[in-house]
Amino acid sequence: MKRRLEALALGILRSPAGPVLAMAGLTLRESVRRKVFLTIAVFAVVMVGATALLPAIDPRDRVALIQTWAQRSITFFGVLISVFLAGVSLPEDIEEKRVFMLLTKPLSRWQLLTGRFAGFAGLLAVFLAATGLVSTGFIRVVAARSGGTISPVSEVRALQTRIEQEKPGSVVTAESSEAVPFFGTVRGEGETIAVWYFRNLDPSDFDDSVRLRYDFNLTGPGGVQFADLVFYLRPPAEETDTDAARALGWKVTFERQIVPGQPLPGRVAYRSETAKARVPGEIRIPKAWIRSGSIDVGVKRAKPSTNLDVESWNVSFLTRAHSFEMNFARGLMCTFLMWIVLLSITLAGSTFMTAPVNILFGVSVFVMGNMIGFIRESLPTVDERIVMATKADEEAVRHGHSHGETDDIPVPVLKASLAVSRAVMGLIPDLNAYDASGTMLRGLDVPGSRIRDNGLTALAFAGGALLIGIAALRLREFR
Amino acid sequence: MSDFVIETQGLTKVFTDFWGRRKHTAVKSLDLQIERGEVFGFLGPNGSGKTTTMKMLLGLLYPTSGTARVLGKDPAHIGTKERIGFLPEESYLYRFLTAVETLEFYGKLFGIPRADRKRRAQELLEIVGLKDAMHRPVREYSKGMARRVGIAQALINDPEVVFLDEPTSGLDPLVSRRMKDLILDLKRQGKTVFMSSHLLADIEDVCDRVGIMHLGELRANGPLRDMIRIQDKTCLVVHGLAPNRRLEIAQAIEAADGLLEDITDQKRSLEDLFLGVIGQDKEDGRR
Secondary structure, rough: OHHHHHHHHHHHHHHHHHHHHHHHHHHHHHHHHHHHHHHHHHHHHHHHHHHOOOOOOOOHHHHHHHHHHHHHHHHHHHHHHHHHHHHHHHHHHHHHHHHHHHHOOOOOOHHHHHHHHHHHHHHHHHHHHHHHHHHHHHHHHHHHHOOOOOOOOOEEOEEEEEEEEOOOOOOOOOEEEEOOEEEEOOOOOOOOOEEEEEEEOOOOOOEEEEEEEOOOEEEOOOOEEEEEEEEEEEOOOOOOOOHHHOOOEEEEOOOOOOOOOOOOOOEEEEEEEEEEEOOOOOEEHHHHHOOOOOEEEEEOOOOOEEEEEEEEHHEEOOOOOOHHHHHHHHHHHHHHHHEEEHHHHHHHHOOOHHHHHHHHHHHHHHHHHHHHHHHHHHHHHHHHHHHHHHHHHHHHOOOOHHHHOOOOOHHHHHHHHHHHHHHHHHHHHHHHHOOOHHHOOOOOOOHHHHHHHHHHHHHHHHHHHHHHHHEEEEOOOOO | OOOOOEEEEEEEEEEEEOOOOOEEEEEEEEEEOOOOEEEEEEEEEOOHHHHHHHHHHHOOOOOOOEEEEEOOOOOOOHHHHEEEEEEEEOOOOOOOOEHHHHHHHHHOOOOOOOOHHHHHHHHHHHHOOOOOOOOOEHHHHOOHHHHHHHHHHOOOOOOOEEEEEOOOOEEEEEEHHHHHHHHHHHHHHEEEEEEEEEEEEHHHOOHHHHHEEEOOEEEEEEEEEHHHOOOOOOOOOOOOOOHHHHHHHHHHHOOOOOOOOOOOOOOOOOOHHHHEEEEEEHHHHHO
């Protein structure tokens, strides 16, 4: 056995992975010797200790807040490692001419870069594991001491909630608000239905029969304790197994319109429930119905005598029971993937930039990567402006006016700036997409699909960045 | 296939500015052949193109034109690097590592098995006289000690060709002498040594052949003895000649149609004197 292990170790040492692992080991040792861990540990303790300064709020919210605080602190220190430590490692090797010693050994330039990458990725993984474990323990202690509970089940809430007319032309007696979070009331006579629009559900997060939780505030003359409600769902067209639905208490019918303006014929599932005011109830739906990740849940009153308050939290799906630790780990995994993206970009930059310039570059990528979502949202506005400006230009030509009569930016300039913006944005990763702290703060599940999606984009960005770095390093000469 | 261990043909390096405009021609059409087992001294003043040539032979710089082959392959080829050792002008080491960790790290890059790596590191540290300090971080080392770690790392893979850039620069005469002895030892082992130096005496002490670079061109190249020999002058070294017999020698030379330029006492080199004093102190038990 020992001989086999030795043969395996020798095989790895003499393979192309050998020098990569040697560089990775050097990077880890360098971080330990430079007391990076110690410094970060001190700061981490300070950050965690600072949670004592958080305002005294509801124990459950306090736990969620500490969880988010810990997650964001860990993210921050990981970004420091990715940008400030990784960003100077290769430029220092080059400026202090250690690269002469390295590249005259059997170490290819791609092995030098990927070795550094592997070393820092390992450092980040160790850092994540250590701080994640400490934070988890701390949160558990806080939860136990403050009486807060950590639910093993997460609620997934609707992306949007609305109150709709059931038939065009019917009288809407609901009062609703466009504000977020949504609040409305269905009252009096009328063909009105409240709809919760669920999107981006990850089927892997749910049991085979998905738990649908409801909790309504009922009002009416003389105080209302109970109300008969009818739930409507529209299963996917290809899902024809009505037996499974019937087994869960659903009746399946055809061509029932539940959302006005979307008169799609098809099957509609419905069932009646007697809801008790402010007492949560639970029904189940077949998992196949959420296979696409989207489903709309409509709720109608069976009798108009009861008023139904409608808020986004009234209806939610309950995930499969998971441990708090697992969800926290998933959130941190997203963070790790963000670090990997940032690390690969910083390392790629370090192949042709000096240390200070590269740090500035890394910080810029981080800032822009966090803003890119907002910038993307503004692009349709520019698109609209281009259309309007083009029309205005055509009008002006038709009426014999010149462009110079308006103060607007010329259309070609707008188009060019839009093209440049789109090209630049394609190169900058959306780092907000890797931040699961908001999801966790709301007590929601971080779906497995999110890790998969983040993993794929991180792989694409890291691979692309490292290839650019290797190409730059291969072209580089060392005087 | 060429028998030369190092061979260049028309090797040229032109440095350009950011825009690709020609700025400076560092090496002009260099043709050089070095045979196995030779100790080749590469001489020249600052800026003559020595280091640029060496960096092209090590794959750190790419030639603008011409070719360079080391052990029959491109210098940047991994197979070449496995068989060479390099000591740069200064030992550029990771200061957080100890001497033994430094050697182990470079040994790993060569894929040397763990047990062999440890043994080789110990041997080399013994040779360069750093065994007592091998567990101290390199940042605590003097320049001479760091230089010795540099020498040890250049030999960790038992190379066939060793490139030494200013190997005795910054070393005290004792360590310098040890370095020259090491070079001669490498020669005895059949290794090829390519060394550049400003210190002509060092080159003279160890090299078989020299090349002299000036303004990027190889101005002279050949066996050292032939190059420094003055064809029509003869030197007699006589031991135990009484001063009053010198005249007779002079007359005999004149009678043989020779022109006597000088009769003087032979002097030892300053290096020999220094090493003698230090050696005596060591024998007396002083440090």
